[in-house]
Amino acid sequence: MLFITIQHRIVPMFQVLYKGDEATSCIKQGVALLFYKIFFAKAKLIIKKNWGEQEMLKKIICFAVLMVFLMGMVSGCGSKKSETVKIGFIGPLTGGNAAVGMGLKHSAELAVKQANESGKNKYKYELVVVDDGGDPSTAVSAANKLIADKGVVAVFGHFNSGCALATVPIFHKNGMPILVTAAIHPDITKGSFKEVTRIMTAANVQNEFAGNLATQEWGVKKIALIHDKTDYGKTNATQFADTAKKNGAEIISEDGISVGQQDFAALLTKIKAENPEAIYFGGVATEAALLKRQMADLQMNCLFLSDSGIISDTFNKIAGDAAQGMIAFNIGKPLEDLPGGKAFIKAYDDAKFTEPHEAYGHFAYDSANVVMAAIEKAGTTDKAKIAEAIRATNNYPGVIGNISFDDRGENTLKLITPFISENGKWIPYYKSTIKVVDKKVAKQ
């Protein structure tokens, strides 16, 4: 009893002071010593009374051997029953993205709880949670904390691309497998490190998807590009244009605008004169809304496409009536439309967490499950073997669908959803009554 209490209450306390396993063994030794001292004193008295000095020494040796043997039995039994393996979660639990981070954390906790309760696993899992604060420098020290914990065999998490970009080289250097959960920057998997995999779809995929959809499905041939000159907007526009060009479309113009600029009448008048079939805008909501409004003023009704940065209520509010028919592409898919979505929502609700799972909870849930499945398959706590096993994940049935990884470590299952603004709301294109027909949006 005492031993169990120590393991559950005191060990975690010591873990803060010492690092990982050292703490456990340190305490075990301490406890053994304590037992030994108490019994030794007691035994010495009894033996001295009954048998005398000579005999006492023999008995003491016997007793000590017995104690050591017993201690070994106890700790040995503990590990054989079901070895506890620690997996690390790293995410923004404080700061601006804390709400999303808490959703990720709870979803991961749900996955671990379910795995431990299922009774099918070789190992028992324990989730070690660290906070990256949404800030790269905090993320680096959090990552180091996980690496220093000798019991942690694999890590997953991250919502902010900046954090993931900062920690990925560190995890790689220390041979710690990391499954990136919700950060989308393409460069995260750039190094093709064998420890680094990603479950979320990378940012560039949405633009390639958009380029293919516009040119192949909707038959757009003449495209005008506008971007807000930021890294984000320009990259999106360039990637969209590259895919469109590959499919034989013509980019008739490329214009930059400034964030905060209001007047686009001259630019749009110029573009209108060139008769584009579609305009692609790389940027965020306010400028997109102003462009859409001023397009309506100039009675331009060509397709207007954009990136995930404009999918917000701000766009619909500012663009007003003109918002109708705006198309934007986003990573992911509405949760309820995913294969395991409904089951996940139900399990999450039943678990009665204080915070909602937010937009990306199911990715953390899948990440935790993929990591645990890989550890089971590897059958060892060797990090290199676990990293290999994660990478070898083949058609794992997650909430988002069947998960497999390619050579770079990217999920081969790409989730991109086109959205359309209909009656002041963003609706998945496949659910909308407004459709693109003959390069125009119209109600069906």
Place this chain on the structure above:
Amino acid sequence: MTIELIVQQILNALGLGIMYALIAVGFTLFFGVIEVVNFAHGEVFMLGAFVALLSGGILTSIGLTMGSVPYFLGILVLVLLTGSIFGILLERFIVRPMRGAPDIMTLLITLGASIITREAVMLFVPNGRNPQPFPKLFDVDSINIGGVLIKPETILCIILSAVLISGLYYIIEKTTFGRYIRATAQDREAAMMMGINVKKVFIITLALGSALGAVAGLMNGLSYGIIKFNMGFAAGIKGFAAAVVGGLGNVYGAIAGGMLLGFLEIFVVSTVPDGSSYQDLISFVIVILCLVFRPAGIFGERAYEKV
């Protein structure tokens, strides 16, 4: 370029230029009469837009329907009033205590007033951090005349500005009070000796200039349908640029400067490849060129007349 396209762009330029001109007039009046550069002038532009947005509730509660002419006039009066009150407060609490202090002090304190106003709007207007949609006061679509699309808002703005500027011309040139303003601008001491209440002239000048700036803010909301707490900064810079180009202190120079800026911006965007990248840069380039080659502005020779 077809003729329709050119006409369309000219219309765009007029709409833009007239707004810059209205802001520039304030800058030039303050500099000409009071000899201050008022950096808080951009904020009255922003306040005008926000008052127009928030006064909608008051006007509907007294029975005016949105989209009607009295409704619009009501908003216009409220905006003009707000602008004037802001100008008067500015004179009383910012400019007057600083009289006699070095110019740089006045400049800095108006900058401070500008920051306070901006942050106050951000904090105290509900959801003030985010851009606010500005309602369409008139529900009329663009009119198509021979391939040229005319936005009713643009026409309204041009007419409104023309009326306001003529009003200003009338006040300055035809009324006794205008004569006081001109006299103060020419020579403050002499005007005082002639018995002109210079204090009153200062107050009225700031009220007049600020009221015009506030109307420019209303026009901005009407044309673009969006207002932000930080919109005053960019507008202030452009208005100041227009005033400098026209010759600080010269009202007609400010109008010409505003128009020039509007036309140049549109010209660059419509002819230079990727010109829209530089739209906001143009005003700065012009100011620098102007300061290098013609420091007194376009109407510089008549600078001694000031107003």
